[in-house]
Amino acid sequence: MSKLPFFKTYINKSANNKVNSTLNSNFINEGFVVNEFEHKLRKFINLKYINTTNSGTSSLHLSLIAAGVSPGDDVILSPQTFIATGLAIKYCGANPVFCDIQIDTGNICPISIKKKISNRTKAIIAVHWSGYPCDMDEIQKVINKSKKKIYVIEDAAHAFGAEYKGKKIGKISDFTCFSFQSTKHLTCGDGGAIACLDKKHYEEIKKLKWFGIHREKDKPGFLGERIYDLKSLGYKYHMNNYSASLGIENIKIMKKVLKYHRKIGDLYFKHLENIDGISLMKYEKINLHSYWFFQLLADDREEFITKVRSLNIPCNVVNQRIDKYKIFKKISEKNINFFYKHHIGLPVNTSINESHILKIAKILKK
Numbered sequence: 001m002s003k004l005p006f007f008k009t010y011i012n013k014s015a016n017n018k019v020n021s022t023l024n025s026n027f028i029n030e031g032f033v034v035n036e037f038e039h040k041l042r043k044f045i046n047l048k049y050i051n052t053t054n055s056g057t058s059s060l061h062l063s064l065i066a067a068g069v070s071p072g073d074d075v076i077l078s079p080q081t082f083i084a085t086g087l088a089i090k091y092c093g094a095n096p097v098f099c100d101i102q103i104d105t106g107n108i109c110p111i112s113i114k115k116k117i118s119n120r121t122k123a124i125i126a127v128h129w130s131g132y133p134c135d136m137d138e139i140q141k142v143i144n145k146s147k148k149k150i151y152v153i154e155d156a157a158h159a160f161g162a163e164y165k166g167k168k169i170g171k172i173s174d175f176t177c178f179s180f181q182s183t184k185h186l187t188c189g190d191g192g193a194i195a196c197l198d199k200k201h202y203e204e205i206k207k208l209k210w211f212g213i214h215r216e217k218d219k220p221g222f223l224g225e226r227i228y229d230l231k232s233l234g235y236k237y238h239m240n241n242y243s244a245s246l247g248i249e250n251i252k253i254m255k256k257v258l259k260y261h262r263k264i265g266d267l268y269f270k271h272l273e274n275i276d277g278i279s280l281m282k283y284e285k286i287n288l289h290s291y292w293f294f295q296l297l298a299d300d301r302e303e304f305i306t307k308v309r310s311l312n313i314p315c316n317v318v319n320q321r322i323d324k325y326k327i328f329k330k331i332s333e334k335n336i337n338f339f340y341k342h343h344i345g346l347p348v349n350t351s352i353n354e355s356h357i358l359k360i361a362k363i364l365k366k
């Protein structure tokens, strides 16, 4: 029996041909193929201003720079995320300020954000943990009450295709960052994207991601070199045609993949409810989860893991709170302290079906 994956890498069969034709084109750097992928992303999210990048991490870094985050500024975030979210803040020389989470979703808690806002606060990063959207309206209300200009950057690494109150993730905040790393719903091998609401931010990121040179506006002069001046730092964060070829073909299967992930999420809810020793999350029906994985809280996590793994079904925490790492400042807040000890993830992918979930339910009921 082949081992069930916790995460699956979704590659459309048609990707072989597309990648091959790019490899044979003598142009694998950023070019028409990247433009084509960006066009497909814009269509999928229904938003004009989307830049691709080479990762979710570089997308976060560029968004923070475009939001004007500089050394000494504070950026508020949830500790329940992957280290990349906190590192991107550190790359700017800014201070990651951790706040508490909502116990029912694992997402950042707007009430806790309110307590952490100070004169130094420049931005808030909202991580849609496991693919369920953060409470974006409540976050915006807290910002409005503070009467400060605070940017919202959504870390949607887990949440491609998710929706908040009928709006696609990507269309809500100043900046939304996606990851197309190999385990994410949509993969380019590695890659990322930033959705912006404002054209100015979009143009700035377009420049920043390629050394500070605007590929379309800074055209080569008579001598053959592009004409530009560099006044501040630029980065090598762009996507290439090779990765974009994968993205173009893989985005074609995303509706199907997301539908299946949602079906598995619903089945976990159906079969795991009312089992002693575990608590399921409380999601609002109006929001559309993309279920990168299925999370729950287990009274005795070690026992839970042992039982599920005895079925040859993988099970893990995915990531633990990142404020525990020495590079950051650890906080002690009620919900994250509890979550750290009890949260656990189950796999959601097209290798998982109802019979696996029924087996999990049966062994947990014993």
Ligand SMILES: Cc1ncc(COP(=O)(O)O)c(C=O)c1O
Pocket: 055, 056, 057, 058, 081, 082, 084, 085, 127, 155, 157, 158, 178, 179, 180, 181, 191, 192
């Ligand atoms: C929440 C979160 N943010 C950011 C990232 C970074 O994405 P990438 O690996 O594409 O740089 C990840 C990666 O898994 C993640 O889980």
